[in-house]
Amino acid sequence: MTFHELSDGQHLPEIGFGTYKLNGFAGTQSILSAIDAGYRLFDTAFNYQNEGTVGQAIQQSHVNRDELIITSKLPGKYYSSYQDSIDLIQESLYRSKLDYFDLYLLHWPNPIDDHYLEAWHTLIQAQKFGLVKSIGVCNFLPEHIERLKKETDILPVVNQVELHPYFNQQELREYNNTQNILTQAWSPLGRASALLKDPVLVELAKKYHKNIGQLVLKWEISLGVLPIPKASSYARQKGNLDLFDFEISSSDMQRINDLTKPDGRINNQDPAVYQEF
Numbered sequence: 130m131t132f133h134e135l136s137d138g139q140h141l142p143e144i145g146f147g148t149y150k151l152n153g154f155a156g157t158q159s160i161l162s163a164i165d166a167g168y169r170l171f172d173t174a175f176n177y178q179n180e181g182t183v184g185q186a187i188q189q190s191h192v193n194r195d196e197l198i199i200t201s202k203l204p205g206k207y208y209s210s211y212q213d214s215i216d217l218i219q220e221s222l223y224r225s226k227l228d229y230f231d232l233y234l235l236h237w238p239n240p241i242d243d244h245y246l247e248a249w250h251t252l253i254q255a256q257k258f259g260l261v262k263s264i265g266v267c268n269f270l271p272e273h274i275e276r277l278k279k280e281t282d283i284l285p286v287v288n289q290v291e292l293h294p295y296f297n298q299q300e301l302r303e304y305n306n307t308q309n310i311l312t313q314a315w316s317p318l319g320r321a322s323a324l325l326k327d328p329v330l331v332e333l334a335k336k337y338h339k340n341i342g343q344l345v346l347k348w349e350i351s352l353g354v355l356p357i358p359k360a361s362s363y364a365r366q367k368g369n370l371d372l373f374d375f376e377i378s379s380s381d382m383q384r385i386n387d388l389t390k391p392d393g394r395i396n397n398q399d400p401a402v403y404q405e406f
């Protein structure tokens with residue numbers, strides 16, 4: 130596996146593991162088995178109510194803390210208060226029994242509420258305090274990132290966005306690339322929706338002797354994007370890492386790109402108007 134070098138010098142693996150909906154004892158077992166399967170980057174959030182579940186798996190695992198990349202996210206309801214946000218990051222670290230997060234993200238821009246700029250200032254401070262190593266955003270549109278740049282001169286190193294064949298984010302990826310921002314793909318498997326039965330993907334998966342999940346994850350990696358698929362069982366976790374013995378031809382990459390559609394989002398969460406706290 131190769132690594133992405135972020136603009137701040139930190140390295141991230143080509144693929145990570147999503148933990149949304151992995152909670153409690155069963156969640157810890159799934160995350161432990163994902164570590165055994167070979168994942169080293171784990172994506173959680175305060176709002177998933179599972180930072181403790183992730184931390185418990187890290188405690189029980191045989192892998193050293195410094196070999197793992199742990200991402201968490203600040204929820205919108207804290208953005209307007211510097212002290213509440215810093216306290217929340219410390220609370221999240223206590224819950225996960227960690228001294229620092231490797232990557233810490235603003236979860237949604239919430240542009241109507243319009244407090245993401247204050248929250249970005251807070252993340253800059255949290256990084257200076259050593260609570261978090263790298264700072265980034267999720268679901269930010271270019272206009273939101275341009276504002277961070279203008280007001281703070283500090284750019285996010287990562288923009289984590291919805292991205293799968295039905296919503297390929299071509300323009301946003303191109304913008305992120307111009308700013309040296311790594312694009313991470315959330316719901317990279319379309320959250321196991323109809324996407325995984327798409328006839329073009331069925332045909333191409335057969336052609337490459339892979340399953341559809343593997344084909345789609347390889348397409349994302351080949352775009353230069355870092356996908357963070359979630360899977361509960363060891364068999365699926367392992368399968369979703371079995372991506373490095375084939376290449377998708379450029380014409381087949383294009384066929385997958387062409388599946389994108391304007392209304393392709395799984396839950397119609399358009400960051401220009403959608404808000405989540």
Ligand SMILES: NC(=O)C1=CN([C@@H]2O[C@H](COP(=O)(O)OP(=O)(O)OC[C@H]3O[C@@H](n4cnc5c(N)ncnc54)[C@H](OP(=O)(O)O)[C@@H]3O)[C@@H](O)[C@H]2O)C=CC1
Pocket residue numbers: 146147148149150172173236267268289290314315316317318319320321325340341342343357358359360361362365368369
């Ligand atoms: N920043 C943000 O705003 C957001 C971030 N995220 C992050 O992104 C992560 C991934 O996204 P998520 O929404 O979970 O969706 P995914 O696209 O990762 O899909 C997960 C679903 O796919 C199933 N699955 C996994 N592998 C396969 C496979 N090979 N074949 C068929 N089905 C498969 C899983 O089933 P099973 O579990 O039963 O194996 C689960 O139902 C989240 O867990 C979270 O960490 C997600 C949404 C928003």
Ligand SMILES: O=C(O)C(=O)[C@@H](O)[C@H](O)C(=O)CO
Pocket residue numbers: 149174396398405
């Ligand atoms: O899972 C996340 O990180 C989210 O931000 C949620 O919005 C998630 O996408 C969701 O589906 C909530 O209904």
